[in-house]
Amino acid sequence: MLIEQCAYSNSWRLVSPAAKGLFAACGIVAAFLATSPRATIIPAGIMLAATVLGARVPLRHYLKVALPELVFLAMGVATLAVSVSWDGHIRFHMAGQPELHNIARICGRSLCSITSLLFFCLTTPMSDIIALLRRLGFPEVFLDIMTLGYRTIFVFLEAIHDTTTAQAARLGYATPRLAMRSLGILTANLTMQVWQRSHALHLAALARNNDGPLRFLGGEFRHPERNVCVAAIGGCLLMVLALTGI
């Protein structure tokens, strides 16, 4: 829940999500416009700086969130750069210069895209992102599923915590065999809860006059137009930097 924690506590929490989304989108576009691997590193660095220095997301938290993506990227790059063959002995083959250049470009693009997405999701709570997508005209069903899915993550995390604690208190995880059995019971229990809670949510929606898509009031943000203008200018600069490779 580190992403959640950062999204609610960063200093750009009340900056318009449209502005942050626009800036992040420009970062992703810049990644694809970049003419050289080096040119992707500059927008990626700016995105990192905007997140850590601008929005004041702690670097420690940033690196923790980024670690799985970076490990995934490193593994991908390694498998592209080095191939392994077997002719009685294991042989490692390094990719040639032109391939390495391409790999570096893919790596740079990925890095720039990752930092752009991290900027957006570490500075903007999911409910603001969903509200933004609603304003952008995304399909209602998709957004309703996102809203309920996101909300129920926390409800079921609590249910899982309560159930596993109750099981552990009765030695439910004392041996691997008992742990497997407890996990099975937990799964069965959660399945029932999903059904019961979805029914309860349906009743609650009816009680509050809902008869279709879930409708909510959007958040209030300071100077949204000004923020979007600043984000657009910043985004354009990112793209220019990527194009010129300065």
Place this chain on the structure above:
Amino acid sequence: MIMTANAPILALHEVAFRYPDGSVGLDGCSLAIERGSRTAILGLNGAGKTTMFLHLNGILRPQSGTVLYDGAPLDYGRHGLHKLRSRVGLVFQNPDSQLFSASVREDVSFGPMNLGLDAQVVRERVSAGLDAVGLTGYADKPVHNLSFGQKKRVCIAGVLTMQPDVIILDEPMAGLDIAMQAEFTRILDRLHAEGLTIIIATHDIDFTYHWADTITILAKGQCDATWEIPQIPAALDRFASYGLGIPHVAELHNTLMKLGVLDNGTGYPRSHQELVDCLNGLHASP
């Protein structure tokens, strides 16, 4: 819906409902709720309290009998239910079964948005609703970071923003600590002072005796007895027969009357504090 002068704001007339598995929800239940009253529905688990509330909000439809709002039978058409649910708000027992959005502001705005109100009006109502439950400044907080009591208050705010005439609360005190219960009582008093009709289901007899105007006992799907609070001390034996406990203050007051310590002139204290004040007053008088 046609409004009838002096009719109870909500009424059940011989309402019966069975669930698909055959269990009895309500069995010929009749009840009248007066406008502006504070009614407590008491009953053992499975007595039919939640089923009754779902009928009052039009979510369940009686298999026989009639539910009336302002003296007129409920209209179960789309328009009729829309109107009823904007007038009768229902707060469920478990807040996690009621809160849709991860954002407090969004969830509280859900009801008024469903009423099709203008965004500015909804914004004002959300602000007023959060004020009413003492959660001003929580609009931008994530729901999952709130305490259980705060989540319950968000649920109430979500219903208040629809500006209902009646608010129904299913077990509002369940799971709350003493301080939160006291805060909740203050919120209920404030809402009642503003003219809302309040119906609650509870197992807390002492709270009910202190707070409510009317107590209705629900047993096996039937409204078995209804008392105004001043009638309770004389009906303690029958009250006790339902196995719900009895108000300790009423029992103690009756005993003190029998012993001659207090007499009819002291009135009927409804809380421990009122009884203590009575006794202190006795001691102070020559």
